[in-house]
Amino acid sequence: MFYRRAGIRFTRYRDERQIWPLPLDRRLMLLVLLLALAAPYLLDRLYLVGYLLPWLIWATAALGLNLLMGTAGQVHLGYGAVIGMGAYGSVHLVRAGAPLELAMLAGGLISAAVGIVFGAAALRVKGLYLAMATLAMQYIVDFVISHVPFISGGSQATITVPPVRFLGIPIVGDAAVYYMALGVCIVVTLFMLNVRRTAFGRALAAVREKDYAAEVIGVDTFRFKLLAFWVSSFIGGVVGSVLAVCYLRSISPDQFHIELSIQLVAMVIVGGMGSVLGSFFGAALILFAPIVLNNLIGFMADSMDMQISTDLRAHVPLMLYGGLIVGFLLWEPLGLAKIYNNMRNYFLVWPFRHAQR
Amino acid sequence: MRDQNAKQNDAMRSDGRILECRGIERSFGGLKALKSVDIHVDRGEIFGLVGPNGSGKTTMVNVVTGFYPPNAGSVQLFGQDITGMKPNRVARMGVARTFQNLALFRGMSVLDNILLGRHVHMKPGALPSLFYWLWGAREEIAHRRAAEDIIDFMQLQDIRDEPVEVIPMGLQKRVELARALVAEPRFLILDEPMAGMNQEEKEYIARFILDARDERNVSILLIEHHMDVVTAICDxxxxxxxxxxxxxxxxxxxxxxxxxxxxxxxxxxxxxxxxxxxxxx
Known part of the structure; x- marks a missing residue:
């Protein structure tokens, strides 16, 4: 319990640059990983497919967006469209007979290619103007997907995903679907954790903090902004194919509208800009807060015999949810990750508060 | 003393010039910030650029580093014409600078800020990050050694893990100088490195500047308002x-x-x- 930081001395730079330098964190992560691997055997089907699976997928998407928004500091209001392009691209390829592994990468490449074209145009402006430019991308992609029959399969059409195999394993049944999503999530998470400790992440952070100072130490700011757009869009495209194959099973244009983009931006902000853990927290809050609040209001209405009209009952959770986001922006702009960090730092040295840093 | 100076001058003449600016003009709207300025910096020299506020010193430096392309005139660096070159390309040629108002990257540790100075020598990308254990780690550690060298040189050992925004101003200036030096530049531009410092801190920085010139073979362009320092260390x-x-x-x-x-x-x-x-x- 005590002295979790004491006695830890590194004699090699490599050890000091570990992802989790404290043994406590490593053990915690191992536990989380084991739980995640055992989840299909521990959890009820409803919780596995209804909660854990979407959480993993949305958290992966939030990680991709966080690379752009949190690490590189570029706003993107069209990430839903990026995911949509990946989903449509990979599903069409799978339907044409391509193996899923290739279709996934191709979905990522399609998203990245289109994303970088918009990015190249959008990155000539900053801040609010960049937000507008990416919003325009969202609408253009939406329009193209739903109005080109070749992509959407006609108006109001949905495209179902045929049975697929991933790395030789047929993706049927809850466990297989879950493990595939988990695998992609782990790869993206490790990538994001590594970005922070390599020159790539430092260069992106430099671009975010002070672009003129980044230039003067030799960082080609435009190139790195584009690179951030490229990598982030690639992750978005891969997540799109995972979303289509593992969760949605059949895709239609309205699943990738602006609502999805706003949701993802909210996840990144509430979770914590630039924080890997925050993406998971943010995704959980944004996905489940409405459900929890809904149940809470319902429970209160039933058990306390309150006269709440069905109309109000439907809207109160939404209002609380909006209030939650405003509250975060006001009181903890660094998000849930920061709250977790504060608590962790407190308990790391408890009860010796003076040792905190 | 005179002998030494004469010897140094000879060395400069034979080694050629670091920087040669000819007829630099730059205006902002109606304001002519620079009116046909010629300056040059010789190898191994500490060259001082002084003048009252608003006289165009920082503008001159921004012309050299590529932030403000000149309206007229030419800039030659190491005998190569760099007029209008983008700042990151100029940096890659071996030029480092510090800013008048600090330009450290907040939210990062002192060490990460200094490691960023190694950017020009590294090959950052998404793939080395993805395959860190196979690909990125070796490069990171090799450059960490260079960063630690500079940390020793600038005596920043005990603050290397602090976030830059919490350390005092004088140390922040030193970190910025360390970030410039770690890039192993051939030409270093210091824009008021001693602004707002007390006598002791000024002496420290002056010593670092002289050591950098002597031990690391950099030529230096120094903008400074403290005339005592300028007369003491500039050639x-x-x-x-x-x-x-x-x-x-x-x-x-x-x-x-x-x-x-x-x-x-x-x-x-x-x-x-x-x-x-x-x-x-």
């Missing part, structure tokens, strides 16, 4: 006023020039000073 200075060179040469002689005194103090005060000293300040 040669140029005084700017309203975008024009009003004096240049050996530091003590140049700042004693009546025109320089007038530029700093105004005409009446300057007349009084000159009179009090019998025309020879």
């Amino acid at each position: 040669r200075i140029v005084v700017l006023s309203y975008g024009e060179i009003i004096a240049q040469g050996e530091p003590k002689a140049a700042i004693a020039d009546p025109q320089v005194i007038t530029a700093y103090l105004g005409e009446r005060a300057a007349a009084r000073v000159l009179q009090a000293n019998g025309g020879a300040p």
